[in-house]
Amino acid sequence: MTFSEILERVGSLGPFQIVHVLLLSTPVLFMASHNLLQIFTAATPAHHCVPAHNASSLASALPVGPNGEPDRCWRFTHPLLEGPLGPLNTTLPNGTQRHTEPCLDGWVYDRSMFTSTIVTEWDLVCDFRQLKEMAQSVYMAGILIGGIVFGSLSDRFGRKPILTLSYLLLAISGTCAAFSPNLLTYTIFRFLAGCSLSGITLSTVILCVEWVPTHVRAIQSTITGYCYTFGQFILPGLAYSVTEWRWLQFVVSIPFYVFFLSSWYVPQGPLFPSPFTSPHTHTPSASKGPRAQATAEATLSAGILQKELKLNLHKEISLGKSSYSVITLFQNPILRRISYCICLIWFATGFAYYSLAMGVEDFGVNIYMLQIIFGGVDVPAKFISVLCLSYVGRRVTQGTCLLLAGTAILANIFVPSDMPMIRTSLAVFGKGCLSSSYNCLFLYTSELYPTVIRQRGMGLGNLCTRVGSMIAPLVKITGEVLPFIPALIYGLIPLLGGAVAFFLPETLNMALPETIEELQSRKKSEEEKEVQNIPLQSCEPTKGTS
DSSP, X not given: OOXXXXXXXXXXXXXXXXHHHHHHHTTHHHHHHHHTTHHHHTOOOOEEEOOGGXXXXXXXXXXXXXXXXXXXXXXXXXXXXXXXXEEOOSBOTTSOBOOEEXXXXXXXXXXXXXXXXXXXXXXXXXXXXXXHHHHHHHHHHHHHHHHHHHHHHXXXXXXHHHHHHHHHHHHHHHHHHHTOSSHHHHHHHHHHHHHHHHHHHHHHHHHHHHHSOGGGHHHHHHHHHHHHHHHHHHHHHHHHHOOBHHHHHHHHHTHHHHHHHHGGGSOOOTTSOOTTSOSXXXXXXXXXXXXXXXXXXXXXXXXXXHHHHHHHHHHHHHHHTSOOOGGGGGSSHHHHHHHHHHHHHHHHHHHHHHHHHTTGGGGOSOHHHHHHHHHHTHHHHHHHHHHHHHHTOHHHHHHHHHHHHHHHHHHGGGSOTXXXXXXXXXXXXXXXXXXXXXXXXXXXXXXXSOGGGHHHHHHHHHHHHHHHHHHHHHHGGGGGTOTTHHHHHHHHHHHHHHHHHTTSOOOTTOOOOOSHHHHHHHHHHHHHHHHHTSOOOOOOOOTTOO
């Protein structure tokens, strides 16, 4: 009897599962704050050079940029002479041409929206503007590395200790980043924060799936996904109230100290039961009388079920201690097909998602409203996805989401730039489809892989989506050759991922596979059923034969 079957027999969904999901889903509210934090803490406000020689006006001290505003990175070496109607000429008194120079004395920033950001504090503008993007790339690299490291550690030592460690690491690294004296220190702590975020994500998904009954996995997965969605509403509110980047960084890190303490009440995954569980079951002796006899029979049934559960768990423990590596995901044809498809689907989802996220400034709204729009589209998208997951199936839902997202991105190639509403609507629709794809992927991946390598499978998927998110910005460079090439690539990749999804097996209403052998036997039985369902064709004698 599998653990899923035992879970159904002992009461299926009850208070334990509800509290368990709430304890694990609440921290997800603040995970979105860390993922999107640099939108606010690294915002680049309007700025210009400090004028040379204390010029009386910006018009005389700064050249005009392409948008008609004072240039952000250059200034005149000598200010123009001022007259009643403005600057008198564009040359020096001796007839020599005026020259420009970089901002040698620093910059003046518009602080009406943000009191300070890492950009204003460390002057990450002009020749140093790439350092701002580097800090975010290092954070994404931390998420990538964390998926590899914590995925393996979780399979080896259990989900709960890695989850607890990740909470503490995120709280400490986030706090240290808030008090960083320079950009290098800040980047290092942001890298550690990214690592810990992967540990939280992977452990949360697996612990929820392993303890929740089969028929409500899709609902549980969507509830956890909605916590991330609502977290996107929390961040703009905090950023609007706390306009100093150090305090904002500190505020979004403090809750994880609380989650570190509350994680002690989270039970270990069924593959790694508590070592303090008693191996003995005491069955009271039956007394005389019908009520006593009924009580004894009920107690005996509970004892048998408990023994069966413990035997099953001990079997899983021995399997969990077996040596499994990432190579195991590709060792037999069934796992190889699943892993190749899952890698491409995760990559396509992350690649396309961040390609749209990088273009959100084209919406023409302020930075706070921007996040509300992109967070708001997730609400209907995930609701629709959970209905499709529960009634249509995982495979069709996953494939359709990516196909629709790719189509929306490609459609924008043919929409003129002077029709921003249509372009924006297509981008929002594509983002909603990709959010649904993520919602499906976490559940689908955990159901495809057996228990003994499930965390490694999730780690592999996490690795691929982070690679996609890191490559997406580089594709924009191809726009210098032909403007439509980036959109073409951004659209074709999710189309390919959507097509590949239809090569995966369906997992709707199926128990979680616990061993590789069980996965193989399940595949074999499905093939045998398909063979049995093939109708026999009658053999008609050919003409001229008796």
